[in-house]
Amino acid sequence: MKQSKLFGQTLREAPKDAEAISHIYLARGGFVRQLSSGLFSFLPLGFRVLKNIEKVIREELYKIGAQEMVMPVIHPAEIWKKTGRYHEIGEELWRLKAQGGQELVLSMTHEEAMAEIAYRYIQKYNDLPLLLNQFQIKLRNEARPRGGLLRLREFIMQDAYSFDRSEAEFDKTYKKVFKAYQSIFKRLNLKAIPVKADSGIMGGNESHEFMMPAEIGEDKLNGKNAIELGHTFKLGLKYSKPFNIYFTAKNGKKELAIMGSYGIGLDRLMAAAVEAHHDDKGIIWPEAIAPFQVHLIELSAKDVTVKKQAENIYKKMIAEGIEVLYDDRNDKTAGEKFTDADLIGIPLRMVISPKTLEKNSVEIKQRNKETAKLIKISDVGKII
RNA sequence: CGGGGUGUCGUAUACCGGUAGUACGCAUGCUUUGGGAGCAUGUAGACUGGGUUCAAUUCCCAGCACCCCGACCA
Numbered sequence: 001m002k003q004s005k006l007f008g009q010t011l012r013e014a015p016k017d018a019e020a021i022s023h024i025y026l027a028r029g030g031f032v033r034q035l036s037s038g039l040f041s042f043l044p045l046g047f048r049v050l051k052n053i054e055k056v057i058r059e060e061l062y063k064i065g066a067q068e069m070v071m072p073v074i075h076p077a078e079i080w081k082k083t084g085r086y087h088e089i090g091e092e093l094w095r096l097k098a099q100g101g102q103e104l105v106l107s108m109t110h111e112e113a114m115a116e117i118a119y120r121y122i123q124k125y126n127d128l129p130l131l132l133n134q135f136q137i138k139l140r141n142e143a144r145p146r147g148g149l150l151r152l153r154e155f156i157m158q159d160a161y162s163f164d165r166s167e168a169e170f171d172k173t174y175k176k177v178f179k180a181y182q183s184i185f186k187r188l189n190l191k192a193i194p195v196k197a198d199s200g201i202m203g204g205n206e207s208h209e210f211m212m213p214a215e216i217g218e219d220k221l222n223g224k225n226a227i228e229l230g231h232t233f234k235l236g237l238k239y240s241k242p243f244n245i246y247f248t249a250k251n252g253k254k255e256l257a258i259m260g261s262y263g264i265g266l267d268r269l270m271a272a273a274v275e276a277h278h279d280d281k282g283i284i285w286p287e288a289i290a291p292f293q294v295h296l297i298e299l300s301a302k303d304v305t306v307k308k309q310a311e312n313i314y315k316k317m318i319a320e321g322i323e324v325l326y327d328d329r330n331d332k333t334a335g336e337k338f339t340d341a342d343l344i345g346i347p348l349r350m351v352i353s354p355k356t357l358e359k360n361s362v363e364i365k366q367r368n369k370e371t372a373k374l375i376k377i378s379d380v381g382k383i384i
Numbered sequence: 385c386g387g388g389g390u391g392u393c394g395u396a397u398a399c400c401g402g403u404a405g406u407a408c409g410c411a412u413g414c415u416u417u418g419g420g421a422g423c424a425u426g427u428a429g430a431c432u433g434g435g436u437u438c439a440a441u442u443c444c445c446a447g448c449a450c451c452c453c454g455a456c457c458a
Binding site for chain 1: 409
């Protein structure tokens with residue numbers, strides 16, 4: 001991607017409403033744009049991060065056999081009445097009506113919608129165990145959205161649902177997802193401490209929250225603030241019963257499937273990554289989710305050779321499938337390019353200028369390191 | 385939902401009961417290019433409604449929006 005064409009703009013000043021460091025940097029870097037309270041648009045840079053987060057989660061869940069699908073965000077109120085949650089949940093559940101009067105709700109989570117599917121398709125012993133996953137919008141009529149992306153009215157959630165034949169089988173599944181979640185947070189270089197939690201309105205037997213210590217967090221962990229990155233639920237028969245999710249066991253008898261659900265908020269995870277990885281100049285993205293792998297910067301002035309070399313390197317990297325943001329802007333000074341690069345936070349910065357070209361080299365610097373070093377242009381391919 | 389606060393160019397802000405200013409951005413030109421460049425010329429703004437007043441962006445009231453604290457929270 002050529003930066004001269006990149007949609008979005010870095011800002012010297014954060015919008016005055018932004019208080020959370022993640023909100024400030026994501027807004028200043030041109031990753032997101034607030035539409036309204038708790039509602040954000042993702043600009044190209046932010047969207048790339050979001051998609052990378054999705055990719056990491058997808059890979060880890062795929063490893064444990066999750067199948068991906070997707071369900072609607074508008075549900076008939078009927079299925080929420082079936083479990084009683086239509087009346088248990090207050091204003092946070094958005095309710096609306098279709099033409100003709102059908103009562104609908106906006107999905108704040110998908111247990112009901114999933115149970116409705118499971119009821120139809122789970123029939124025999126061999127249909128289980130089953131683990132289904134989706135990335136889908138969640139809508140919650142929050143009394144108070146806050147902290148930029150930390151608490152939203154609309155957000156993208158990875159939510160997986162498991163169905164098992166016995167408690168023992170479910171325990172295995174639960175542990176597998178639990179481990180997958182730990183792998184996900186590890187790949188994002190986030191410290192996520194699992195703690196037993198109240199399952200709240202989700203019901204069921206037990207749940208675990210994955211908590212990341214952070215000053216801005218709104219949850220408590222050993223008396224300190226923390227951000228909830230994910231939540232896993234042992235739902236037991238809470239949804240299986242009202243939705244009659246029966247399978248025929250080996251002995252020919254009908255038995256209820258045991259259900260679990262597992263969720264990670266992608267937007268919040270993105271904000272948490274910034275909260276955990278930044279300095280006073282900007283974001284330091286974990287490699288796994290950085291919007292680009294390499295930030296190539298040319299400081300050519302009027303030196304056409306530098307420009308040409310930069311273009312060459314850019315094209316080579318593209319050809320090799322390296323995700324590179326190429327700062328080809330002619331009207332920006334070195335200082336401004338560096339400042340933008342620090343703010344945007346791509347893990348590896350590569351500078352080519354008359355100075356480096358004299359030595360047939362480019363300068364590389366990791367965003368999280370202080371020192372830069374020169375490498376030969378011919379060796380650029382090996383570094384990445 | 386209770387409490388508090390704030391609404392001025394795209395962004396951050398200043399001042400003010402009587403002509404709304406600055407910086408950044410953006411545009412054009414010239415100069416410039418290793419840590420947010422210089423000069424010049426442009427561009428663009430008072431949340432909405434009502435009240436007080438000769439006159440309201442400014443004071444008062446209401447609404448709306450946003451932020452913060454709390455309650456709630458998958």
